[in-house]
Amino acid sequence: MSGGLPPFQRFLDGNREVVWRFLVSSVGRNEAEDCFQETFIAALRAYPRLRSDSNLRAWVLTIAHRKALDAHRGRARRALPVADPSSVPDPVEPAPAARDDELWEAVHALPARQRSAVVLRYLADLPHREIAVAIGCSEAAARRSLHEGLANLRKVVPA
């Protein structure tokens, strides 16, 4: 028995947007779709084993955070120089609107934990406690990652 977990559909309805926003900001629009599907498929598989008092939003963002890391690693691999560049898909994303090019390129270039902390804080509007759960660290470490991430963005993006 799974006592008290909401039906998966309601969990999906309630968290799809925060996960989508997190992924678009972390990996870009093109890879967000695959990461989104993989995140919720993984969540569905594990769902009945969850405790009903779990923080479902932080839990699913933990999964999304890991899928985003995988996507970044995959992109890094694809971006390695190869003998025949035409034999691999173009790793370069189509440019988003000019207004935020620079900022979001800088966000994507942050170390993984800082990137997730920044995105979870500002895009997903999560409290520090939930950011800590999602990226698997202490609350103090989450605050530090967030602080460092912002400091790095300030260096790169002249306001």
Add this chain to the structure above:
Amino acid sequence: MSAEIERALSMGPSAAEEASAAAAAAAGRLTARIAASGLADVGYASVESPFGTLHAAVTSRGLVRLAFPEEHLDTMLERLAGELSPRIVEAPSLLDPLRRELEEYFAGRRRAFELPLDWALIGPFGRRVLRKTAAIPYGGHLSYAEVAAEAGSPRGARAAGNALGSNPIPIVIPCHRVLRSGGKLGGYGGGLDRKRWLLELEGALAPGR
């Protein structure tokens, strides 16, 4: 100018502006994929009927629940999550067989349902009662006492009535075909007007009685 960076961050990249619609579309593709690959334990959808919008749920075994319009969808889903599995997704395609058979039934073109049923929500006594009920032919009826006797019930007509009243798959398991001795309608979970309507459709009652 950290405040400006923070403001820009909270707005998201331009691709996130359509987040609400894009997330809904991605979730729709996800549930279609889940339904097609059998990853969920329960699929549900709404089904139109002359009584209004019914809610139905199906497992890999078959139809497990059919609810009249008054039953709140979330109440039904929460019960299914507790009693069967929380791995429940909206999956209209999985209810296509029910939709087709109900449409034929309500049009008077179908006298027996053929889609598979899942009896998981029905206890041992309820199963005996409802299996006997399922065997009552279209256009026929039995009394509560007769169903109780056929189910081998030591508890009699009242216990059979309770089992019929908690039938999780009304219409398809035709508990409307069980009447009081002497021909009075008795009770019905979906309301007596619907019981009468179904019996008239099947020709077991004269119209307008």
